[in-house]
Amino acid sequence: MEKSCPSADVRTTDLYFPDQLKTTHTYDGHDYAEVWRANMNIPIRNSTSYAGIVRKTIESTQWQEYIKIVSTPDQSKNNPYKFWVGDSFYLLLVDQNGGGSGEGVAKLVGINVENDTYEQLKCFYYVPETHKNLDVGSLMAAEDSDSTNCDNYTLEFK
Numbered sequence: 264m265e266k267s268c269p270s271a272d273v274r275t276t277d278l279y280f281p282d283q284l285k286t287t288h289t290y291d292g293h294d295y296a297e298v299w300r301a302n303m304n305i306p307i308r309n310s311t312s313y314a315g316i317v318r319k320t321i322e323s324t325q326w327q328e329y330i331k332i333v334s335t336p337d338q339s340k341n342n343p344y345k346f347w348v349g350d351s352f353y354l355l356l357v358d359q360n361g362g363g364s365g366e367g368v369a370k371l372v373g374i375n376v377e378n379d380t381y382e383q384l385k386c387f388y389y390v391p392e393t394h395k396n397l398d399v400g401s402l403m404a405a406e407d408s409d410s411t412n413c414d415n416y417t418l419e420f421k
Contacts, residue, residue, distance in 0.1 A: 278317075278328060280309035290348035293318050296326065302340035302359040304367065314342050315418075316354070328421040330374070332356060339415040344369070344389075345397045352376055353399050357389045360412045365391040368412040371402050379420035386413035 278298070285297040295318045301310035314334075317326040334341045338359075345355040352374035361367035369389035372381045387405035394405070 277311070278313045279311050280307075282307050282309050283311070283313070284317075285343075286346070288346060288348045289321065292321055294321055295329065295346060295348055297343040297346050299342045300340060302342065304357075304359050304361070304363065304365045305342060312337070314340070316343060316346055330354070331419040331421065333417045333419060334358065335415050335417065339412065341370075341416045347399060353384075354381075354418075355397065355402065356416055358412055358415060360410075360415075361389065365389075368408060368410050368415070369394075369402075369405075370413060370416065371399070372418065374418075381418050383413070386410065 283298050283300060285299050287294050287296040295316055298313060298315050298317055299305055299307065300312055300314040301307040314332040315328065316330040318329040319326045332341050332343060341356045341358045343354055344357045347353040354372045354374055356370045356372065357367040359367050367389050369387050370383055371385040373384050374381050385403055385405065386408045388408050394402070
């Protein structure tokens with residue numbers, strides 16, 4: 264189940280401000296929330312440098328860090344544009360290395376929740392107007408990019 268914005272639950276200490284919490288998803292007894300950071304494409308009034316996914320049990324009000332997105336270099340400022348939960352977990356990251364208006368180099372990543380690992384499945388140039396259908400199948404059909412920015416991130420599992 265996807266919700267458009269998380270409730271005002273307790274945030275993870277000093278990782279992010281409430282304005283950074285975006286879409287939440289519920290799956291298998293947990294709530295997951297995307298945490299975005301401000302960049303050229305996404306103005307967020309109060310923002311730390313943290314971007315990633317936080318989670319909590321459904322009964323809890325305390326979010327815990329789950330996946331931290333580390334941008335290399337930090338100026339890339341990758342954000343979790345979309346997170347899918349279910350039988351498979353996927354994460355769409357988009358950096359700010361584009362022409363503006365939300366454009367950037369996108370990386371579609373498969374998450375293995377059994378052993379907290381990930382695999383990049385696709386890298387492509389993301390344009391919001393041409394990628395309105397954010398489902399895994401459509402994104403896998405996007406034209407591959409040979410950009411050096413395809414590898415400008417790592418994911419750290421907590």
